[in-house]
Amino acid sequence: MSGERDVLVVAKVVGSEGFPVERPSVVGVDRATGALVRLTPFPWKGSDSDPPIPKWGWIHAPTRGAEYDPRPESVEPAGEIALTAYVDAKEGWRLRWPFVRPHVRASLEEVQQLARDGLASIGLVRAAPDTDVLQLPLRLRFRCDDAACSTYHELPVLDQELHVLAQATRERYGAEWATRFRQAWGAPLYQKYDVHVIVSTYAQAITKPYVAGLFHPPRASEDAHQHAHHVEHRREHRGVEREA
Numbered sequence: 745m746s747g748e749r750d751v752l753v754v755a756k757v758v759g760s761e762g763f764p765v766e767r768p769s770v771v772g773v774d775r776a777t778g779a780l781v782r783l784t785p786f787p788w789k790g791s792d793s794d795p796p797i798p799k800w801g802w803i804h805a806p807t808r809g810a811e812y813d814p815r816p817e818s819v820e821p822a823g824e825i826a827l828t829a830y831v832d833a834k835e836g837w838r839l840r841w842p843f844v845r846p847h848v849r850a851s852l853e854e855v856q857q858l859a860r861d862g863l864a865s866i867g868l869v870r871a872a873p874d875t876d877v878l879q880l881p882l883r884l885r886f887r888c889d890d891a892a893c894s895t896y897h898e899l900p901v902l903d904q905e906l907h908v909l910a911q912a913t914r915e916r917y918g919a920e921w922a923t924r925f926r927q928a929w930g931a932p933l934y935q936k937y938d939v940h941v942i943v944s945t946y947a948q949a950i951t952k953p954y955v956a957g958l959f960h961p962p963r964a965s966e967d968a969h970q971h972a973h974h975v976e977h978r979r980e981h982r983g984v985e986r987e988a
Contacts, residue, residue: 746808746822750775751783752831752843753801755942755957756793756904759785764948766902768793771817771866771942771956773843775802780847780866782817782944784810787825791908795825799905799957800840802829813947815865837961844868844940844959851888852897852943852953859945868940868959875934879922882906884955886934886941899943901955938963 751772760766769784770793783805787794797803806823813820831839849855849867858864875886882901887893901907906929913928914921933939942957 747806749781749805749807749819750828751781751803751805753797753799753803754844754959756786756797756799757902757944757956758904758907759788760900760902760954764946764952766946766948766954769818770797770803771944772803773847778843778846780817780864781819782810782813782815782866783807783821784813784818786821791911792904795827797825797827798830800831800833801827802831804828815859815945815947815950816862817864817866818947833961840959841961848940851890851893853888853893855943856945856951856953859950865945865950866943866956868942871934871939871941873935874931875939877901877906877926877930879910879925882910884941897953899941899953899955902944903942903955903957905957933960936963937961 751774753770753772755771757766757769757771759768767785768788769782770786771780771782774781803825805821805825807819808822810818810820833840847866847868849869852869855864855867855869858867870889872887872889875884877884883898884901885896885898887896909929910925913925917924937960940959941955942959943953944956946952946954
């Protein structure tokens with residue numbers, strides 16, 4: 745688990761102090777393997793990481809095994825972290841899709857089962873359009889966009905971006921902040937964009953999930969033929985994973 749890594753940052757996670765505890769982290773894609781990786785605990789100062797890094801930025805970081813974190817993706821930063829490049833959102837997030845597509849799961853339940861089996865503790869789940877964001881504390885209420893899932897899930901949000909935006913909205917709009925925040929990050933977002941929830945489970949409760957971040961490209965990013973091909977690829981990928 746030790747060594748130099750180039751990681752594409754897809755989510756920044758704030759810590760939580762109540763049980764289960766979660767330490768601040770960065771979730772990203774390892775350039776060498778294409779696998780998801782969690783850098784934890786990530787240096788944090790105030791409301792952002794130290795040094796501040798953008799989502800979709802490439803970082804170079806020395807790492808070592810995460811001694812107190814049993815999750816398979818977790819490693820610990822072990823030296824200076826440098827921002828080296830950035831992946832742009834142009835053309836319907838065309839440049840970003842290839843990094844996350846292999847990690848899209850059919851449902852939250854699938855992520856939890858992989859965590860139970862010790863195979864993975866992070867995955868992306870497409871959210872149905874009637875998803876909404878709730879406040880105090882921040883929570884996301886959603887259904888998985890999967891025919892087999894009829895349950896609404898309500899998960900705590902540890903996504904650093906949403907926490908910062910909620911604070912900024914409170915400061916700007918006062919008593920109206922909740923309405924304004926939901927207009928931007930509630931149901932309208934999920935109706936307009938192809939939103940996937942980046943779900944992680946806690947180190948202290950391996951099947952208990954939370955929202956680590958959002959992946960929200962335009963809905964028109966893929967035509968029907970491309971989407972069918974990618975769904976089939978995802979099924980094959982999951983089959984290989986289970987056989988392993």
